[in-house]
């Protein structure tokens with residue numbers, strides 16, 4: 001992977017000059033590559049990683065495993081794209097194992113999410129079963145531990 | 160007489176210990192530790208925590224009751240893992256049975272090697288600026304430390320000519336440390352071969368402290384043990400403190416021909432008995448597991464290195480590109496202050512701690528050591544402050 005992409009996944013808010021300094025490149029080169037990645041959709045966006053338990057009290061997340069009957073033409077993709085267009089669906093993956101699709105659904109409360117599953121998701125032709133789990137607590141998200149950082153007595157100067 | 164009835168303490172201290180100066184780093188540390196809100200670029204250890212797989216392996220070992228002594232040389236499974244690793248990574252094969260000794264850090268391994276090999280009055284060459292322990296260890300063994308000064312103008316590379324100027328018929332040993340603390344200098348194969356030829360011609364034993372070998376960013380690390388004729392006269396020293404971020408585990412090792420390891424073991428068995436078993440168990444995991452975590456840390460250091468080198472260049476401070484370790488050693492010679500005064504004033508006026516070059520020997524004068532084993536945001540803020548300070552000095 002391009003070191004620029006790797007760095008952006010960790011420190012997207014660095015200025016172009018600082019990205020260039022960290023990667024020992026010219027700012028113009030960085031600016032051009034970022035524009036190219038954005039244009040081609042390799043980079044889809046930049047966002048903050050929140051401790052959602054603290055930051056978003058009025059939000060519930062459900063993980064839904066969905067079994068579907070693949071269609072003769074289009075396989076899983078057609079149904080998946082129909083599912084994904086609902087704004088309630090935050091992420092969606094095709095997975096191996098018992099279920100076929102794994103969805104992360106977001107809503108303001110349990111009832112809204114439950115209603116979405118029963119009234120919108122389950123009734124899509126081809127969806128044969130769903131299993132819903134509600135997220136209770138976040139321990140780690142996008143590589144970030146949600147625990148407070150460990151405190152150490154680190155020497156301020158050492159050889 | 161002091162109040163407790165003993166003769167005044169200094170008289171009781173052995174002469175060769177009385178002569179050992181306090182480490183310049185300690186003095187500086189004492190000043191820094193009285194101040195608040197300091198950004199420290201003075202830290203010679205990784206800011207990363209030990210990879211979790213290694214910590215988890217330590218917990219598991221503790222649960223299984225790994226709380227006993229080990230063989231003097233160290234756990235055989237660890238010595239096997241070390242010898243496999245050294246052969247794979249650096250190209251020299253050692254026998255786990257009798258050519259490898261596990262010690263409490265490179266610190267202890269180095270001490271053992273010096274004590275096992277030095278007779279009173281033997282001269283030991285070491286290049287300077289350098290890690291703080293070499294000269295004191297030689298003195299404690301009643302040897303004579305002979306620094307070989309290196310200069311920033313040549314990127315702190317060690318040349319045969321510099322060595323030839325200091326060698327005498329009493330020279331017995333040469334201590335090497337590349338990648339280097341504090342300069343970050345590294346050697347390529349041609350440099351290493353020239354040094355090896357020198358060591359062979361003068362029949363010297365080489366102690367090669369390669370503790371930063373994995374943290375090489377430009378080119379590949381070349382171990383002097385791979386030069387023909389060197390394996391038999393070299394003690395290869397390495398450990399887990401740096402690349403695996405395991406400083407507190409206190410674990411290092413020596414690989415060398417069996418008679419040398421045996422001599423070192425005879426000291427180690429009485430002074431240390433063995434290295435802590437928990438650390439040894441953790442080290443087995445460090446070596447056998449995936450190296451992705453080591454690679455991630457190296458990539459992060461590399462980015463910070465790029466940033467700092469560019470920052471100093473932008474300030475107009477001459478800096479030779481460090482090839483390894485996690486230090487930048489810019490020159491502040493043109494600013495009219497000694498390194499000690501520069502470091503003290505930088506600390507007082509801008510709350511940034513950088514270690515004066517003279518802590519690493521007289522030839523470090525005119526430089527400061529800035530460690531990039533520090534979070535990127537701190538490095539960025541420290542760069543802003545150093546620049547402000549340098550501009551003020553220039554405006555005087």
Ligand SMILES: Cc1ncc(COP(=O)(O)O)c(C=O)c1O
Nearest residue numbers: 159264265266290340398400411
């Ligand atoms: C060049 C060098 N050698 C040896 C050591 C000590 O290493 P250890 O923790 O293995 O005793 C250090 C630590 O800073 C070092 O920089």
